[in-house]
Amino acid sequence: MCLAIPGKIVEIDPAQAHLGTVEVAGVRRKVDLGLIQEESPAAGDWVLIHVGFAMTKISERDALEQMRLLSMLGEAEQAMEEVRGYSLLDPAPPH
Amino acid sequence: MKYVDEFRDPELISKAAEEIRRLADPGRHYRIMEVCGGHTHAIYRFGLKDILPANIDLIHGPGCPVCVLPMGRIDDGLSVARDPSVIFTAFGDMMRVPGAHGSPLEHKARGTDVRIVYSPADALQLARKNPGRHVMFFAIGFETTAPSTALTLIRARSEGLTNFSVFCNHVTIVPAIRAILDSPDMRLDAFIGPGHVSTVIGCRPYEWIARSEGKPVVTSGFEPLDLLQSIVMLLRQLRAGEARVENQYKRVVPWEGNRAALKAMAEVFELRPYFEWRGLGFISQSALKLRDQYAEWDAERRFPIPGARITDPKAAQCGEVLKGVLKPAQCKLFGNECTPEHPIGALMVSTEGSCAAHYQYEHRKNLVSVA
Numbered sequence: 057m058c059l060a061i062p063g064k065i066v067e068i069d070p071a072q073a074h075l076g077t078v079e080v081a082g083v084r085r086k087v088d089l090g091l092i093q094e095e096s097p098a099a100g101d102w103v104l105i106h107v108g109f110a111m112t113k114i115s116e117r118d119a120l121e122q123m124r125l126l127s128m129l130g131e132a133e134q135a136m137e138e139v140r141g142y143s144l145l146d147p148a149p150p151h
Numbered sequence: 152m153k154y155v156d157e158f159r160d161p162e163l164i165s166k167a168a169e170e171i172r173r174l175a176d177p178g179r180h181y182r183i184m185e186v187c188g189g190h191t192h193a194i195y196r197f198g199l200k201d202i203l204p205a206n207i208d209l210i211h212g213p214g215c216p217v218c219v220l221p222m223g224r225i226d227d228g229l230s231v232a233r234d235p236s237v238i239f240t241a242f243g244d245m246m247r248v249p250g251a252h253g254s255p256l257e258h259k260a261r262g263t264d265v266r267i268v269y270s271p272a273d274a275l276q277l278a279r280k281n282p283g284r285h286v287m288f289f290a291i292g293f294e295t296t297a298p299s300t301a302l303t304l305i306r307a308r309s310e311g312l313t314n315f316s317v318f319c320n321h322v323t324i325v326p327a328i329r330a331i332l333d334s335p336d337m338r339l340d341a342f343i344g345p346g347h348v349s350t351v352i353g354c355r356p357y358e359w360i361a362r363s364e365g366k367p368v369v370t371s372g373f374e375p376l377d378l379l380q381s382i383v384m385l386l387r388q389l390r391a392g393e394a395r396v397e398n399q400y401k402r403v404v405p406w407e408g409n410r411a412a413l414k415a416m417a418e419v420f421e422l423r424p425y426f427e428w429r430g431l432g433f434i435s436q437s438a439l440k441l442r443d444q445y446a447e448w449d450a451e452r453r454f455p456i457p458g459a460r461i462t463d464p465k466a467a468q469c470g471e472v473l474k475g476v477l478k479p480a481q482c483k484l485f486g487n488e489c490t491p492e493h494p495i496g497a498l499m500v501s502t503e504g505s506c507a508a509h510y511q512y513e514h515r516k517n518l519v520s521v522a
């Protein structure tokens with residue numbers, strides 16, 4: 057839970073800019089980009105994801121290293137299970 | 152140096168190890184605490200102990216959120232889920248942690264609606280999909296997870312979604328470091344500062360450790376080279392008689408932290424006057440609770456909570472191990488009564504707990520070499 061997962065933003069939700077589709081090792085899920093709004097996230101950026109929220113932008117090189125680190129720690133499986141588990145679909149609009 | 156071959160830069164690793172040997176005064180014994188559980192796991196996995204000279208001791212700190220949660224909080228959280236309209240949600244790490252009446256997973260087996268979520272946002276999503284039920288999120292973690300819980304609550308409030316609440320167990324790392332430094336049986340020379348917690352809080356909150364306690368702090372990444380470089384930086388300071396906060400993990404940790412994350416936390420949370428830490432006792436201003444504006448989403452205010460206080464089994468020495476006074480294998484239960492398959496204390500449950508890490512990488516190794 058404490059080690060962050062690297063992913064690449066492939067799309068920002070056109071209706072809700074705080075949601076983005078992120079790809080992690082081929083798996084695509086929606087994550088919340090609300091905590092990196094000041095870094096102006098855009099498609100193509102690499103981010104570190106923690107419990108479904110992007111925490112910071114990182115370089116592509118560091119993203120690949122982080123993935124490698126997770127596999128060396130034996131946590132890559134667990135990280136992918138986490139990513140696959142993110143169930144954030146398009147939420148109901150605020151009322 | 153058994154793992155060196157698989158390291159990314161074996162040559163740089165050897166150089167850093169060489170530099171550590173050069174800087175370490177052979178007449179001195181160094182005690183360096185790595186605060187973060189992720190670092191503890193990495194240190195064991197990479198066998199860094201075997202790379203370091205014998206007079207450098209790495210002491211495992213309190214930075215494993217599952218490990219420091221007192222057992223009574225688990226029972227309190229689960230008591231809410233006795234109401235059949237409630238769905239109890241928590242991260243997978245929590246599921247096997249024993250409360251006095253069993254772990255969340257055991258409650259699930261007995262029919263309680265307990266579900267694993269991977270994000271607080273998923274718990275909120277579950278509430279959106281189940282308007283007839285109440286979804287409670289059992290929140291744990293340091294400043295790495297607290298901003299995500301905060302933002303989730305901000306979203307719940309702005310949507311007016313009231314069938315959702317948070318049972319908040321978020322803790323803050325700095326008061327725990329203070330408690331350890333104040334503890335009379337503890338002598339430490341320097342700190343390896345947390346990596347991902349620091350992406351949120353930055354480096355400033357550690358400055359008092361250098362200034363008033365005279366101990367160097369280096370926030371560090373998680374790769375073997377990161378950790379060795381951080382130890383080099385700490386030894387350089389110790390050798391020069393200096394105490395500063397330095398940032399080895401600049402590629403991820405901004406000195407000022409993440410402003411948006413700090414803002415979300417400040418909007419939703421305030422400090423509790425005190426909070427109990429497993430093994431460390433009550434520490435003042437060391438945990439977060441929801442502000443009054445969020446009372447409607449606060450499980451502790453919405454539901455009657457028994458306030459269970461359960462002492463750990465007598466022979467368990469989780470507290471001493473958490474403070475770094477004892478090594479995991481020095482606990483009387485280690486490897487006999489307490490194993491990852493049958494954990495007695497939480498330090499044996501999470502992969503970031505020092506007992507589980509020691510068991511997985513050191514104890515098994517010894518068993519194999521004996522066999």
Ligand code: SF4
Pocket residue numbers: 466467468469470472479482483484485486489495496497498499506
């Ligand atoms: S071996 Fe078990 S009981 Fe002993 S300190 Fe570790 S987790 Fe606690």
